[in-house]
Amino acid sequence: xxxxxxxxxxxxxxxxxxxxxxxxxxxxxxxxxxxxxxxxxxxxxxxxxxxxxxxxxxxxxxxxxxxxxxxxxxxxxxxxxxxxxxxxxxxxxxxxxxxxxxxxxxxxxxxxxxxxxxxxxxxxxxxxxxxxxxxxxxxxxxxxxxxxxxxxxxxxxxxxxxxxxxxxxxxxxxxxxxxxxxxxxxxxxxxxxxxxxxxxxxxxxxxxxx
Numbered sequence: 001x002x003x004x005x006x007x008x009x010x011x012x013x014x015x016x017x018x019x020x021x022x023x024x025x026x027x028x029x030x031x032x033x034x035x036x037x038x039x040x041x042x043x044x045x046x047x048x049x050x051x052x053x054x055x056x057x058x059x060x061x062x063x064x065x066x067x068x069x070x071x072x073x074x075x076x077x078x079x080x081x082x083x084x085x086x087x088x089x090x091x092x093x094x095x096x097x098x099x100x101x102x103x104x105x106x107x108x109x110x111x112x113x114x115x116x117x118x119x120x121x122x123x124x125x126x127x128x129x130x131x132x133x134x135x136x137x138x139x140x141x142x143x144x145x146x147x148x149x150x151x152x153x154x155x156x157x158x159x160x161x162x163x164x165x166x167x168x169x170x171x172x173x174x175x176x177x178x179x180x181x182x183x184x185x186x187x188x189x190x191x192x193x194x195x196x197x198x199x200x201x202x203x204x205x206x207x208x209x210x
Contacts, residue, residue: 017141019207020137020141021141021154021157022207023137023204023207024134024137024138024141024154024157024158025157025158025160025161026161026200026203026204026207027083027130027134027158027161027204028134028158028161028162028165029161029164029165029200030165030168030169030193030196030197030200031165031168031169031172031189031192031193031196031197032162032165032166032168032169032193033169033173033189033193034166034169034170034173036169036173036178036183036186036189038052039180040101040183040186041116043180043181044183045112045116047112047113047116051113054117055116055117055120056120058117058120058121058124059120059121059123059124059127060124061124062120062121062122062123062124062125062128063124063125063127063128064128065125066124066125066126066127066128066129066132067128067129067132069125069129070128070129070132070133071132075136079133079136079137080205082133083130083133083134083204084201084204084205086126086129086130087126087130087197087201088198088201089126090122090126090127090130091194091197091198091201093119093122093123093126094123094190094193094194094197095190095191095194096119097119097187097190098187098190098191099115100112100115100116100119101183101186101187101190102187134158138151138154138155139151141154168196169189169193172189172192172193173189176188176189
């Protein structure tokens, strides 16, 4: 109802709660590739739908493992420290895509399909294990009686962050001249997107929500 929404926004005006809301927003913000990765895999690497489905399955299974690992071993650890460490590890693994974009893997004898399958494992794992503490934080933030409304607002915040990240990624790709049949500078985009991720992480570290 409208009264619940008003109460939720009043609740979010609290300084600590608002900073937590900003933290959640930034956790999903960056320079996303959007559909560029899909077109790179299908138009440049010539991967068929069947293989794309396999890589998605591998990533999803790895993600499930990531959630189980977090629940079993890290659920009681500091959210800030855990998120920071895992995001840094995710950034390091994400940089390995440059090897694919520059064709280095084939030069050392690793086929593109093998490399992408292997890379899907840490990608799926860290994507989900990084998201887990943010979901926990969002649940902790919800006040009694306004759980559904507040949680919906927070999830909408994540969606807004994703949309803005995709737009930022599109602007950077346009500047680099990346198009459907031109991925010459795609490795540069990978570096820039990871630098953006580190900058956002540094900003998040300064936000006090605990």
